[in-house]
Amino acid sequence: MTSSSNIRHLYAAQRHDRIVAEARAEGRVDVSGLAERLKVTPETVRRDLTLLERRGLVRRVHGGALPVTLTEHEPTVTERLGRATMEKERIAMRAVQELPEEGVILLDAGTSTLALARVLPNRSGLAVVTNSVTIAATLMERGNLTVHVLGGRIRGRTGAAVGSWAMKALAELAIDVVFLGANGFTLDRGFTTPDEVEADVKRAMVAAARRSIVLADATKAGQVHFQRFAAPSDIELLITDDRLDDETAEAFEDAGTEVLRA
Numbered sequence: 001m002t003s004s005s006n007i008r009h010l011y012a013a014q015r016h017d018r019i020v021a022e023a024r025a026e027g028r029v030d031v032s033g034l035a036e037r038l039k040v041t042p043e044t045v046r047r048d049l050t051l052l053e054r055r056g057l058v059r060r061v062h063g064g065a066l067p068v069t070l071t072e073h074e075p076t077v078t079e080r081l082g083r084a085t086m087e088k089e090r091i092a093m094r095a096v097q098e099l100p101e102e103g104v105i106l107l108d109a110g111t112s113t114l115a116l117a118r119v120l121p122n123r124s125g126l127a128v129v130t131n132s133v134t135i136a137a138t139l140m141e142r143g144n145l146t147v148h149v150l151g152g153r154i155r156g157r158t159g160a161a162v163g164s165w166a167m168k169a170l171a172e173l174a175i176d177v178v179f180l181g182a183n184g185f186t187l188d189r190g191f192t193t194p195d196e197v198e199a200d201v202k203r204a205m206v207a208a209a210r211r212s213i214v215l216a217d218a219t220k221a222g223q224v225h226f227q228r229f230a231a232p233s234d235i236e237l238l239i240t241d242d243r244l245d246d247e248t249a250e251a252f253e254d255a256g257t258e259v260l261r262a
Helices: 012-026 031-038 042-054 077-081 085-096 111-119 133-139 164-171 196-208 246-254
Strands: 058-061 064-067 103-107 126-130 146-149 153-155 160-162 175-180 184-186 190-193 209-215 227-230 237-240 258-261
Touching (some): 012 058, 012 064, 012 184, 012 246, 031 064, 085 111, 085 209, 085 237, 111 126, 111 133, 111 209, 126 133, 153 196, 160 196, 164 196, 190 196, 196 209, 196 227, 246 258
Parallel strands (some): 103 175, 209 237
Antiparallel strands (some): 058 064, 184 190, 190 227
16 A cells, blocks of 8 residues: 555656546545545646546546546557547657668557658668558558568457467567557556557567657557556657646656657
8 A cells, every 4th residue: 555655756647547546446536535645735636637537537527527438449440540640640750760770660550650651761771570461551662661561360450460470470580679559558557558469469579679669649648458568668768749748758757768749
């Protein structure tokens, strides 16, 4: 159990995780009770609840908030393509600056990584490995790029190659930089995704790469999904958008993840 002295030093991200957990466990949280338990002012709690409501994690009501239950439905690529489009484009343009001049990069399946694929420079000396059939199709006419596709079972919901074929291939690769997508990220739970087999592949991608970068828009902050594929200390860089609050960014940086907001 967390002591009162430790509670006083909680990062905002940890407060947010605790508020969401209490809301889901109790069915409701109130401002005064949270302020007392978290040892912060009611004004701080109200700001936290406003931020969590913007992220779709709680719904504000008079005097407190109700939980918004995360659906078990995992959105398809088509459903996700229309979400945070401008933010993903900015994230992708910033991610281009992290490319090596020459070498091998790995693009995870996802809409943020697809946005990066669309703006990749058509540069000789750069090889791209991906487990996404959509990304592979996007890059196949780039004459100067060398494109490799991981094999395996294709998940229809995400277009990602998963399973033992993909895992065996990744175990033999030496990647300079991997760019990963994530369905959620929190300080306590790290980077998460709903599907077990996709999480396995993401972990293998992190293990294969010298440098790991997550591309995720700020709506993913505070969300926790079924499978963790990386702790904050496993990811060198998180590229997100300018909606991510300062306290969460600072908390991740203190945990070992550099944060850039595009």
